[in-house]
Amino acid sequence: MQLAKVIGRLVATRKYKGLEGIKFLIIQPIDKFQNPIGEPVVAADGTALAGPGDIVFFVGVREAALALPEKFVPVDHAITGIVDEIDVPEEGLPAKPGVFRKEPSLDPSS
Amino acid sequence: MRTLEEVALYIGKVSGTVVATFKDKVFEGRKLLIVDHLTPEGEPTGKYWVAVDDVQAGVGDTVMVIDEGNSARQVVGMDPAPIRAVVVGIVDEIDIAV
Numbered sequence: 001m002q003l004a005k006v007i008g009r010l011v012a013t014r015k016y017k018g019l020e021g022i023k024f025l026i027i028q029p030i031d032k033f034q035n036p037i038g039e040p041v042v043a044a045d046g047t048a049l050a051g052p053g054d055i056v057f058f059v060g061v062r063e064a065a066l067a068l069p070e071k072f073v074p075v076d077h078a079i080t081g082i083v084d085e086i087d088v089p090e091e092g093l094p095a096k097p098g099v100f101r102k103e104p105s106l107d108p109s110s
Numbered sequence: 111m112r113t114l115e116e117v118a119l120y121i122g123k124v125s126g127t128v129v130a131t132f133k134d135k136v137f138e139g140r141k142l143l144i145v146d147h148l149t150p151e152g153e154p155t156g157k158y159w160v161a162v163d164d165v166q167a168g169v170g171d172t173v174m175v176i177d178e179g180n181s182a183r184q185v186v187g188m189d190p191a192p193i194r195a196v197v198v199g200i201v202d203e204i205d206i207a208v
Contacts, residue, residue, distance in 0.1 A: 001159055001160040001161065001193070001194055001195045002158070002159065002160060003128070003144075003160060031158065032125065032126055032144045032158060046134055046192060047132050047133065047134070049132050050132075057128065057130065057133075057142070057160045059192045059193065059194055060194070061179070061194070062179055063179040063182075063191075063192045063193060063194050064192065066179075066190040066191060066192040067134055067192035071190050078192060080133060080134045080137065080192050080193075081130040081132060081133030081134060081137055081142075082130055082131065082132040082133070083128055083129070083130050084129045084130055084131055085128070085129040086126060086127075086128055086129075086144070087126050087127045087128075087129070088125055088126035088144065089125075089126065089169055098203065099152070099172045099201055099202070099203055099204055100150075100151060100152035100172075100204050100206070101203060101204065101205050101206070102205075102206055102207075102208045103205035103206065103207060103208070104207075104208050106205055106206070106207035106208075107207040107208055108207060
């Protein structure tokens, strides 16, 4: 699951049977500082409430279809929630010390 | 068929939280965390997840994350559910051969 910004709408009158009534939006995946990552994609709106300008989180691959009323439909990204707030305390907050250790006795060549 | 790369337990660092009011019912009452992917040496790779918290992890914790739907649905106990990323453990220590 990742964050994205809704940048547009998509209207398709004729579509696959299980997708009737589903709203499609164009979303731009973003990082936690809201900088764009990669290319925009079309996403089905599982919340039915998102609109252009919203920050959302979406789910990809097989699980995307599970966000929709019909569970077996050809959809690869689905919006699962509308974000009110992203709280990232400070960049570079160090991992708690002592987690990553070098252990010489584990070296297979020794 | 998925490769081993695609079905994995990853190491990550919790770097923030996400608040959402309108969301799928599987997320109701669950905390959402931003988890940065780390290499086994502790270096960030640039990849991240918005993950559901199952172990009361907090910002700064090194954690284990799954990014796969079937396991995630088993953890939250709801099927079907549009969920993939779940924090399933807090890491105390990682020992790597020098």
